Amino acid sequence: MSSQSAKNLRSEPLNDADSKWIGLRAIHWKDPTGKERKWESADRRTRKGDVDAVAICTLIHRPSSEPHLLLISQYRPPVGRSVIEMPAGLVDAGEEGDDGATRAALRELEEETGYGTTKDGAKVDVKETTNIMYNDPGMTGANMKLCIVRIDVADDAPDPVAKPDEGEIIEKHLVPLRGLTNSLSDFQKKGYAVDARLAHLAVGLELGFGNLGASKM
Numbered sequence: 710m711s712s713q714s715a716k717n718l719r720s721e722p723l724n725d726a727d728s729k730w731i732g733l734r735a736i737h738w739k740d741p742t743g744k745e746r747k748w749e750s751a752d753r754r755t756r757k758g759d760v761d762a763v764a765i766c767t768l769i770h771r772p773s774s775e776p777h778l779l780l781i782s783q784y785r786p787p788v789g790r791s792v793i794e795m796p797a798g799l800v801d802a803g804e805e806g807d808d809g810a811t812r813a814a815l816r817e818l819e820e821e822t823g824y825g826t827t828k829d830g831a832k833v834d835v836k837e838t839t840n841i842m843y844n845d846p847g848m849t850g851a852n853m854k855l856c857i858v859r860i861d862v863a864d865d866a867p868d869p870v871a872k873p874d875e876g877e878i879i880e881k882h883l884v885p886l887r888g889l890t891n892s893l894s895d896f897q898k899k900g901y902a903v904d905a906r907l908a909h910l911a912v913g914l915e916l917g918f919g920n921l922g923a924s925k926m
Contacts, residue, residue: 712791712878713900715784730754752850757802760841762853763814764797766910767824769883770861777883779860781821782901784878793882793896794904796821797853807838807854814838814856822881823869824860831869832861844906889914 725733736748753761767779785792798817800810815833818825827833836857844851873879884892889911893903 710878712782712784712880715791715878717786717789728754750849755799757800758805758809760800760810760854761851762797762799763810763817763838764795764853764855764906765814765818765825766795766855766857767818767822768857768859768886769824770859771864771866773864776886778886778889779822779824780882780884780907782880782882782896785902788902790900790902792902792904793893794907810854811835811838811856814854814858818858819869820872820874821877821879823871825858826869828869829866830863831866834859834861886914887918 730753731751732754734750734752736750737745738748739745755761765779769777769779771777779796780793781796782791782793784790796818798813798820800813804810804813815825815835824831825833836859837855838857839855841852841854844853871879871881882896890908893908893911897903
């Protein structure tokens with residue numbers, strides 16, 4: 710079953726009072742000149758602590774191959790297409806601070822991809838959990854932390870089995886870390902959309918490898 714077979718059926722305006730997951734806010738603020746202004750914001754209603762969600766930058770290492778980045782694709786109704794992105798998920802109540810965000814990251818990683826546990830001899834090394842970052846600060850106060858994880862697996866290790874929630878159709882993709890921009894371009898040619906944050910990571914890698922301009926997404 711492919712996430713690309715999904716499609717939107719209809720779309721209509723939604724009253725704020727009828728919204729379960731996202732609420733609209735009018736923000737009244739004062740600019741540096743002292744002038745009062747107004748801003749509109751769309752924010753999650755689900756935040757349990759100081760952070761909404763966590764994304765997981767997962768590097769898979771096998772002895773016989775170069776490092777691969779673990780990505781997923783799933784249908785995103787606001788986009789109307791299946792999107793290539795890093796695994797991610799909401800932070801639950803009780804998952805406060807860096808330790809809580811790390812637990813949330815490994816939980817979501819296992820649910821969406823099957824990776825993130827030490828089953829079948831895999832070695833899971835959480836390299837870093839970042840400070841809070843903001844997704845689209847011109848439109849929303851929604852925030853996240855990024856958890857960077859290295860997973861070492863044997864060449865003959867079986868492909869782990871994901872445990873998605875009901876209604877989640879998630880596909881996983883392992884792509885070489887080097888040349889990520891080319892891989893994302895290939896996905897786009899196949900009809901996928903690409904998460905901007907992932908594309909920004911790819912550009913950063915190109916800068917680090919000294920290959921910026923070698924490929925276009």
